[in-house]
Amino acid sequence: MGxxxxxxxxxxxxxQYEKGKLNAKAITLSIMPIDNFTPDEIKSIRKNTDMTQKxxxxxxxxxxxxxxxxxxxxxxxxxxxxxxxxxxxxxxxFPIKSGxxxxxxxxxxxxx
Numbered sequence: 001m002g003x004x005x006x007x008x009x010x011x012x013x014x015x016q017y018e019k020g021k022l023n024a025k026a027i028t029l030s031i032m033p034i035d036n037f038t039p040d041e042i043k044s045i046r047k048n049t050d051m052t053q054k055x056x057x058x059x060x061x062x063x064x065x066x067x068x069x070x071x072x073x074x075x076x077x078x079x080x081x082x083x084x085x086x087x088x089x090x091x092x093x094f095p096i097k098s099g100x101x102x103x104x105x106x107x108x109x110x111x112x
Contacts, residue, residue, distance in 0.1 A: 034082045039073040045085055046071075048092040051101075059095050060084055 016022035037045075046056045046067070057067045060081055069075035077085060087094050095101040 034079065035086045037070075037077060037082065037085055039071050041089070042067075042077070042085065043071045045089045045092075049088060049095055051095075055101070059101055 013022060017024055046053065049056070049059075051059065053067045053071070054064050057064045060067070060077075062081065066075065070077055091097070096103060
């Protein structure tokens with residue numbers, strides 16, 4: 001089916017909906033609140049993934065100084081970093097499963 005056919009079907013459905021002859025699909029999404037992490041939790045997540053601070057920082061897209069500050073309690077992760085920490089805490093193999101980190105000799109060069 002070409003693009004024109006999809007557009008035509010969509011417009012026909014919109015007309016039917018406006019006439020009350022078609023019910024709209026409703027999708028409800030629930031977004032979980034962002035977790036907060038203590039310094040010990042961050043360090044535990046990192047150790048459960050067998051990463052050095054340097055590799056963990058590269059994985060999270062932050063500097064080594066940032067990871068050091070999180071683990072010492074001088075600073076706290078926010079936003080997307082917390083989401084990634086949550087996913088990693090829930091599944092320590094997530095960094096590899098997601099393809100962000102690869103196994104083998106490339107990890108050594110990644111952390112260099």
